[in-house]
Amino acid sequence: MSAAETPEADHSLLESPVEPAQVSVVAVLPPSPVPVPPTAKPAVAVVLSQPLQTLVSPQASYAQKQAVWKELRDTNQLDAAITDLEHAAQADPSAAEYSAALGQAYIQKLRTTEDIRDRTILAMQADQSFDQALNLDPSNWEARFWKAACLSRWPAEMNKSAEVIDNLVTLVEQQETQSPQPQFVQTYVLLGEQYQKVGYTDDARAAWRRGSALFPDNNTLREKLAGLQ
Numbered sequence: 001m002s003a004a005e006t007p008e009a010d011h012s013l014l015e016s017p018v019e020p021a022q023v024s025v026v027a028v029l030p031p032s033p034v035p036v037p038p039t040a041k042p043a044v045a046v047v048l049s050q051p052l053q054t055l056v057s058p059q060a061s062y063a064q065k066q067a068v069w070k071e072l073r074d075t076n077q078l079d080a081a082i083t084d085l086e087h088a089a090q091a092d093p094s095a096a097e098y099s100a101a102l103g104q105a106y107i108q109k110l111r112t113t114e115d116i117r118d119r120t121i122l123a124m125q126a127d128q129s130f131d132q133a134l135n136l137d138p139s140n141w142e143a144r145f146w147k148a149a150c151l152s153r154w155p156a157e158m159n160k161s162a163e164v165i166d167n168l169v170t171l172v173e174q175q176e177t178q179s180p181q182p183q184f185v186q187t188y189v190l191l192g193e194q195y196q197k198v199g200y201t202d203d204a205r206a207a208w209r210r211g212s213a214l215f216p217d218n219n220t221l222r223e224k225l226a227g228l229q
Contacts, residue, residue: 056097096137103129
C-alpha cells in the first residue's frame with residue numbers, strides 16, 4: 001500500500017505563532033440550586049505543545065500546518081505527536097480537531113516506513129480517526145480530504161473508488177459555499193484523477209474545468225486538461 005499524498009501541492013510556507021489551544025470547562029454554581037443540563041460536559045483540560053496547538057487550531061492555515069508536519073517528520077517527533085494527539089482525543093472525544101490531526105499523524109508516520117503490516121495498520125487507524133472527526137463535524141475539510149486521499153491509494157481490489165469520489169464530491173460542494181482557499185484546488189485535482197482512474201473521462205474533464213474556473217493560474221489543472229486533448 002502506498003502512502004496517501006496530496007496531489008502536487010506546495011506546502012513550503014513558514015510556520016507562524018498561534019495562540020495556545022486549551023479546552024477548559026468550569027462549572028460555576030449560582031446562589032440557588034439549578035439543575036445541570038443533561039448535555040453539560042465534564043471539566044476537561046487538554047494542553048498540547050506549540051506545534052500541536054498549530055495543528056488543531058482553526059486559525060492556523062493549511063500551509064502552516066503542513067510546515068509543522070514537515071518539521072515533526074524531519075526531527076523524528078511523529079511518535080511523540082501521535083501519543084499526545086491520542087491522549088487529547090481520548091481526553092476530549094467531542095473535539096473533531098484532535099481526531100482529524102491524529103488521522104493525519106498516522107498518515108505522516110505511514111510515509112516513514114516500508115513495512116507492509118505497519119503501513120496497513122496505520123492506514124486503517126487513520127481512516128478510523130477521520131471517520132470519528134467527520135461524525136463530530138461533517139464539514140471538517142482536513143478530515144474529509146485526507147480520508148479521500150488516503151483511500152485513493154488503497155489497492156484496487158479494496159473497491160474504494162466510489163467512496164473516494166463520494167467524499168470528494170461532498171467536499172467540492174462544501175468548499176463552494178466558502179471563500180476559495182489555496183488547498184481547495186487539491187480536491188478538484190484528486191476528484192478528476194479518480195474519475196479518470198475508473199474510466200469516466202468526461203467527469204474528470206468537468207472536475208478539472210470546475211477547479212480551473214476558481215483557480216485559473218493552477219498549473220496542475222492546466223496540465224490535466226491539456227492531457228485530455
